[in-house]
Each structure stands twice: as C-alpha cells, then as structure tokens.
Amino acid sequence: MIVAMRKVLIAARAADREALLAALADLGVVHLLPVETAPSDEEEAARAAVTRMERAIDVLGGRKAAGDAGAIEALAAGDETVDILRRGSELNNRLTALMRELSAVEPWGETSRDQIDALAADGVTVNFWSVTSARATEVASEAQADAVIDLGAFGTGRTLLGLAGGEATWAKPADAIEVSAPDRSHAVVAAEAAEIDATLRADAQRLDALATRLADLRSALTTLRDGAAASSAARGAMNAADLFALQGWAPADAAETLAADLAGRGVGVAVETQTPGEDELPPTQIGYASWAGPIQGLFDILGTLPGYREIDLSSFFMVALPIFAAMLIGDTGYGLVFAIAPLVVWKKITAAAGKPTAQLVVVFGVATLIWGLMTGNVFGLSPHDLQQAGGVWAGLGSALDRAMVIRGSTDEVRAILIQISFILGSVHLVLAHLRAAAARWPDQTAFADLGWAVVLVGMLGVIWQLFFGATAPAWLARSSAVVVAVGWLPVILFGSPARNPIKRILGGFAASLLPMIGAFGDTMSYIRLMAVGMASFYIALAFNQLGVTIAGAGAWAWPMAALVVLFGHLLNIGLCLIAIFAHGVRLNMLEFSNNAGVQWAGHPYEPFARRQ
Numbered sequence: 001m002i003v004a005m006r007k008v009l010i011a012a013r014a015a016d017r018e019a020l021l022a023a024l025a026d027l028g029v030v031h032l033l034p035v036e037t038a039p040s041d042e043e044e045a046a047r048a049a050v051t052r053m054e055r056a057i058d059v060l061g062g063r064k065a066a067g068d069a070g071a072i073e074a075l076a077a078g079d080e081t082v083d084i085l086r087r088g089s090e091l092n093n094r095l096t097a098l099m100r101e102l103s104a105v106e107p108w109g110e111t112s113r114d115q116i117d118a119l120a121a122d123g124v125t126v127n128f129w130s131v132t133s134a135r136a137t138e139v140a141s142e143a144q145a146d147a148v149i150d151l152g153a154f155g156t157g158r159t160l161l162g163l164a165g166g167e168a169t170w171a172k173p174a175d176a177i178e179v180s181a182p183d184r185s186h187a188v189v190a191a192e193a194a195e196i197d198a199t200l201r202a203d204a205q206r207l208d209a210l211a212t213r214l215a216d217l218r219s220a221l222t223t224l225r226d227g228a229a230a231s232s233a234a235r236g237a238m239n240a241a242d243l244f245a246l247q248g249w250a251p252a253d254a255a256e257t258l259a260a261d262l263a264g265r266g267v268g269v270a271v272e273t274q275t276p277g278e279d280e281l282p283p284t285q286i287g288y289a290s291w292a293g294p295i296q297g298l299f300d301i302l303g304t305l306p307g308y309r310e311i312d313l314s315s316f317f318m319v320a321l322p323i324f325a326a327m328l329i330g331d332t333g334y335g336l337v338f339a340i341a342p343l344v345v346w347k348k349i350t351a352a353a354g355k356p357t358a359q360l361v362v363v364f365g366v367a368t369l370i371w372g373l374m375t376g377n378v379f380g381l382s383p384h385d386l387q388q389a390g391g392v393w394a395g396l397g398s399a400l401d402r403a404m405v406i407r408g409s410t411d412e413v414r415a416i417l418i419q420i421s422f423i424l425g426s427v428h429l430v431l432a433h434l435r436a437a438a439a440r441w442p443d444q445t446a447f448a449d450l451g452w453a454v455v456l457v458g459m460l461g462v463i464w465q466l467f468f469g470a471t472a473p474a475w476l477a478r479s480s481a482v483v484v485a486v487g488w489l490p491v492i493l494f495g496s497p498a499r500n501p502i503k504r505i506l507g508g509f510a511a512s513l514l515p516m517i518g519a520f521g522d523t524m525s526y527i528r529l530m531a532v533g534m535a536s537f538y539i540a541l542a543f544n545q546l547g548v549t550i551a552g553a554g555a556w557a558w559p560m561a562a563l564v565v566l567f568g569h570l571l572n573i574g575l576c577l578i579a580i581f582a583h584g585v586r587l588n589m590l591e592f593s594n595n596a597g598v599q600w601a602g603h604p605y606e607p608f609a610r611r612q
Contacts, residue, residue: 433449532579
C-alpha cells in the first residue's frame with residue numbers, strides 16, 4: 001500500500017528555529033521541500049564534508065588496522081586520509097612516468113645532457129648514433145672520430161654508438177639515426193623513483209594506522225550527515241524577522257498529530273496540512289504487508305518506486321518473484337545453498353545489504369528447494385544417478401524420486417515446463433490487469449482492463465495451439481479466437497473514452513493494435529522460465545560429467561575433478577543470480593508492471609531525521 005501523504009506548512013517563532021529543527025529531526029516524519037532551489041554555501045560545504053568522510057571510511061574499511069594513529073580528531077583523520085589518497089594518485093602517476101623514463105635512459109647509463117654540454121664547452125664534440133646491430137662494428141671502424149664507444153642495445157635490433165672528437169668532421173652513414181642524450185642520468189631518475197616509492201610505503205602504513213580510528217570516523221560521519229540535513233532544512237525555510245517556517249510532506253497520520261508532537265517537545269508551532277494537488281508529486285512511501293516485507297530488499301537494490309498516484313505491486317512481486325527464481329534456478333542443492341548461506345552469515349549480510357534482502361534470499365532458497373524436489377534435481381543429479389551411487393545416496397535418490405511431480409522423458413519434461421511457464425505468465429498478466437481495473441474503478445477505463453484480462457486468457461489458447469496443436473483439442477483454436485474477440489470489444493469501447501461514439505471506437509481500436517501484439521509477446525516472454533531453468537540443469541550436468549571424466553584418469557586426478565565440479569557449480573550459482581535479475585525481475589518490472597500501468601516514476605520518502 002502506498003502511504004497517503006499530506007503537505008505540511010510549519011511556522012514557529014524565529015527564536016525557536018534551532019529548537020524546531022531539533023524536534024523535527026527527533027520525530028523524523030517530515031520530508032522537507034526546499035524553498036530555494038540552489039544550495040547555499042553552507043550546505044555545499046556540509047555535503048562536501050560528508051563526501052570526504054564517506055570516501056575516507058570506504059578506503060580505511062578495506063585496510064588492515066595496525067599501528068598508532070596518534071592523538072588526532074576524527075574529522076582531521078578523515079581529511080588526512082583523503083589527502084593521502086589524492087597525493088597517492090599523483091605520486092603513482094609520477095612513478096609510472098619515471099618507470100618509462102628509466103627504461104628510456106637505461107642504455108645511456110650515467111650519461112646526461114649536462115655532461116655533454118660540459119664536454120662541448122671544453123671543445124670536445126660528442127654525438128650519438130643509433131645504427132642497426134649488424135652494422136655497428138663496421139660503422140665504428142669507418143667513423144673518423146677520436147673515440148667510438150658501443151653503448152649497447154638501443155631498441156629492437158639497433159645499437160647506440162657514442163662518438164667523440166675535437167671537431168665533428170666525421171661522416172654519418174645514411175642508415176644511422178642521430179639521437180640526443182637524456183636530460184637526466186639513470187641514477188638521478190632512479191633516486192627520484194625510490195623517493196616516491198618510500199613516500200607511498202609510508203603513506204600506506206599511515207592509512208593502516210588511521211584505520212584503527214574507523215569507529216570514530218563512522219560516528220563523525222553520522223554527525224556530519226545530521227549537519228548536512230540541517231543545512232538542507234534551513235534552505236527549505238522561510239526566515240523573517242520574527243517568523244521561521246518550513247514546508248514538506250508527511251504521512252497523513254503523522255501530519256494530523258504533528259503540532260501536538262512538536263508541542264510535546266517544547267516547541268510551539270502552527271501547522272497547516274493540505275491534500276496533494278493534481279500538479280504535485282509527493283514522495284512515495286510503501287507500507288509493506290508484514291508477510292511481503294522481504295520484497296523491500298529488491299526495491300532497495302533497484303532503487304525504484306511507483307509514483308505516488310500509481311499502485312503498489314509489492315505483494316504481487318512477493319508471490320511471483322520467488323516462484324520465478326525457483327524455476328530459473330531449478331536445483332534442490334542450489335536451493336539449500338540460498339536458504340542456508342544467509343543464515344550462516346546473517347549478521348554480516350544484514351549489515352551489508354539489510355534484513356529484507358537477506359530474508360528475500362532465504363525465501364528464494366526455500367522456493368527453489370521445493371521446485372527442485374518437484375523436478376528431481378540435486379546439483380545436476382537425478383534420482384536415478386543417486387540410486388546408482390548406492391549406500392546412503394541410494395536412499396536419498398529414492399526419497400527424491402517419491403517427491404518428484406514432474407517426470408518423463410526429456411521431451412516430455414520440456415513440454416510440461418513450457419506449459420507451466422505459459423500458464424504462470426497468463427495468470428501473472430491477468431492479475432496485473434485485474435489489479436489495474438480495481439485501482440481505476442469506478443472510472444469506465446476499468447472495463448478496458450477487464451477486457452485485456454479476457455484477451456490474455458484467449459491469447460494463452462492461441463499460443464497453446466501454436467506449440468501443442470497436434471495434441472490440443474479441436475475446439476481450442478475456435479474458442480481462443482472467440483475469447484480474444486470478446487475481450488477486445490470492451491478494450492475498444494472503453495480504452496479511449498470520448499463522447500463521440502465514432503471517435504471512441506476508432507480511437508480505442510487504433511490504441512489497442514500495438515498492445516494486442518504486445519499481449520502475445522508478453523505471454524511468450526515467460527518461456528524464458530523453462531529455457532533458463534533447463535540451461536542451469538545442463539550446465540551442472542556438464543561439469544558433473546567433466547569431473548567424472550577427469551576422475552577416471554586415476555586416483556591422483558580426484559582432487560582436480562573435485563575442483564572442476566566445485567568451480568562449475570559455483571559458476572552456475574553465479575549465473576543463477578544473474579538470471580534472477582535478468583529474467584525474474586524483468587518479468588515483474590516490465591511485462592507485469594506495464595500491464596498493470598505502473599511506470600515506476602516515484603521518488604523516495606526521505607524524512608528529515610537524526611541518523612544516530
């Protein structure tokens with residue numbers, strides 16, 4: 001259920017400004033609306049401080065706390081961390097450039113341009129030639145120079161020659177390339193690189209020491225966030241000589257008692273509440289049913305919310321998504337992993353992703369476990385495979401065989417899964433239009449949604465005939481066409497209401513053509529439940545068979561076979577997680593939501609509150 005909102009206007013004496021902000025932060029129910037769109041300098045500074053501290057905590061949280069940070073305040077520790085990061089980025093870039101320079105000057109040894117200039121001042125001319133290695137000896141003997149030194153390799157297939165003499169009277173061969181000495185010697189460049197490397201090492205040790213103050217930094221971040229929220233609240237206020245006023249959104253029940261609640265905290269205020277206007281878009285707060293609470297984890301991950309005037313689909317998601325996830329994963333063993341793993345690391349996963357997300361993963365696991373039992377699949381093994389293993393595995397295989405509901409040859413099982421996928425898809429989409437009709441009632445467009453629900457039932461018959469026409473009853477094709485036609489009639493009559501009947505019919509007909517094609521495509525889209533689920537099974541089966549093949553090479557190969565099988569199943573579990581979002585979430589967020597008329601245009605309800 002989307003919580004009803006009221007616009008609240010709060011006015012107090014200017015002298016009570018700080019007390020009012022503190023009381024509102026304690027209540028945590030008013031989503032403030034700014035009066036000025038541009039943030040103030042104070043607010044920008046507060047936000048920048050929060051960003052710096054968040055960055056510092058992200059970095060220090062990934063380091064091993066060691067050493068003594070000394071007597072340093074949390075804010076200073078955060079700023080120092082960010083400064084070290086900035087300096088580290090610059091030093092690493094400089095070090096990379098020095099490594100390239102070292103590689104370039106290596107053939108020159110300790111020779112530098114300063115030395116060449118000094119020799120030139122004394123009347124000694126020095127030139128350097130790059131020649132092919134095959135010609136190096138020949139060029140050195142032919143050069144009419146007082147001294148010729150072979151300085152070694154200078155790139156691929158070339159040699160560097162140094163030539164010195166009183167006058168540069170020697171002739172340069174056509175295949176020789178004259179090059180200039182570097183500005184700095186190898187030793188000078190290496191010394192600078194070593195200095196930077198030492199600085200980076202010292203900075204790394206300092207970060208480890210600062211990581212010992214991580215708890216203090218997190219506490220400081222909470223204070224900074226409260227300060228930033230207060231600065232934002234001040235921007236949303238009207239300041240006058242004797243009056244301080246705020247505006248925002250609050251849940252209807254909280255808005256009714258807001259004045260009394262503030263008075264109870266010692267702040268006298270005047271509060272006016274208003275129903276949202278048609279041109280206003282309040283923030284969206286979803287009141288989840290107690291049993292549907294885990295689905296909040298999905299919305300938190302996706303960061304999507306229905307618009308305030310759209311409908312809440314969380315309960316539908318809570319029913320459909322675990323079923324879709326179970327069919328996409330399709331393995332009892334994987335179901336156990338999804339159900340048990342969050343329980344083992346419950347504190348860590350709830351701290352990182354939130355309690356609803358952890359609960360949702362467990363629900364996925366339980367649903368998958370049940371579906372895996374129905375299809376007789378455990379880590380890519382069938383009941384027959386387990387029975388052949390003997391011992392306790394044979395008993396497990398027999399129990400799995402008794403629990404199986406879907407059985408038969410490969411073609412028969414595939415056909416059954418396709419049928420289940422289409423039936424689930426049809427029911428899912430029909431429920432979307434029924435929910436939309438209930439939301440629109442008593443508007444006449446509700447009849448159009450009812451018509452679409454009937455069309456989808458007929459569309460299931462059409463698709464059934466296409467896939468299973470050879471075994472389908474003869475009456476199915478005719479009755480499906482009739483059902484589609486019957487459902488299409490109210491869609492045409494009520495889809496585009498108009499006083500003029502001709503405009504109504506023509507408009508409704510034109511507006512329904514593309515959605516009619518979409519109804520076919522949306523229902524067909526649910527075949528992915530079968531396809532991805534079977535792909536997951538065959539991936540597991542392939543790695544099991546590969547492991548058996550490797551193990552057959554001898555007793556020494558068993559560890560390798562176990563690693564291959566383990567890797568394969570971990571990879572498959574990762575693919576299953578991707579499939580849940582790529583297919584299970586898609587069927588709910590796109591196909592289902594589009595048919596329910598939900599565009600996910602909402603923005604979150606974020607009340608001004610303390611973050612302690």
